Amino acid sequence: MLTIVAKRVQSRLSRKGVKVELKDIITHLENTVSNVNKITKQETNQATDYFMSTATKLTVIGEDVEPATTNEAATELETLTNNNSDEIEPETTTNPSTIEELEEFYTHPALFTPKTENEEIPQSSELATTTKNELVSSTAQGLGVVLNEDEIELIATNVNCSSDDLQETLEEIKGAIIAFIQHRIANNSQKIDETLQEIVQVATDGFNANSQQLTDGLRNINQQLQQQSKDFKSKVKSTLKCFQLPEAS
Structure with missing residues (x-):
């Protein structure tokens, strides 16, 4: 994040004709911002203003321009930059x-x-x-x-x-x-x-859980039916004993 913001400041300065080394911008940001991992828009603008105010050397891009037109081109470039700053530098x-x-x-x-x-x-x-x-x-x-x-x-x-x-x-x-x-x-x-x-x-785990739930439910029903069948047979057996004739003596 620090390097990204420093390059952004360097790009802004370059567009205004000011040449500053990236390491100097990084050092300045490290000494002035409150959090290098979350640099605000205001802190970025303050860094740009600082180097603009302390600049001692202006560099106009394109050294092959004729001397008679250099100042005019620089003025036009600066005017265009200022007029379009809102479009060029949206945060x-x-x-x-x-x-x-x-x-x-x-x-x-x-x-x-x-x-x-x-x-x-x-x-x-x-x-x-x-x-x-x-x-x-x-x-x-x-x-x-x-x-x-x-x-x-x-x-x-x-x-x-x-x-x-x-x-x-x-x-x-x-x-x-x-x-x-x-x-x-x-x-x-x-x-x-x-x-x-x-x-x-997630779907597989859910299907497996539902399948296990169904299997356990059917097993429980089967056990209940078997127990009911045993209880029924036991009651029938007890009832039939009442109708047995006593053995002859």
Whole structure:
């Protein structure tokens, strides 16, 4: 949870042109939040505001832009970011177990090569996180897949886009989304199997209990009938003795 929130803060700062190392954000959160396993929206916003107020170096994404247009592009980017902040940064409540499950998924070495906390993300050689977020979102929509903000950011942060070519990057993101969906489907399938097994077990136990109850009831009835038959024969025998003639002397 701490790393997820730290990456979210880093992504927000990156969109505003501020570059901060992930380890610094994690350290700040550890020293300021009340519970690192349940960080509130207010604490996340306070962390973002803190680094914005203390920033000493602004980095504009895209170093190949001509110097004459850099300031204009930066101003336009900041204006667009501020105007669309409500759409770009909606806070959603995510089940902690779901986030832990996704984090475990993205540590699988056969699927992804996530960056370490101490490794910087080179803005000039790879797509910026905010750009990857947009590509992940648009690619998912094209595939007809619905992802929430946390899932989009988690995929964008962990997918290893090693190429500067847009087509290759889109293919890598598409593969990451498909792998994520397959993982989620597999988890759902496992939960369905477990649920069905539990239902079958409950039904089996119930049927066995009913069968045993019926068997015990029939056995008890049979014992009662046998006892009644014995009692009847005994009474008949006693009654017949009254009609026996005495033996001649």
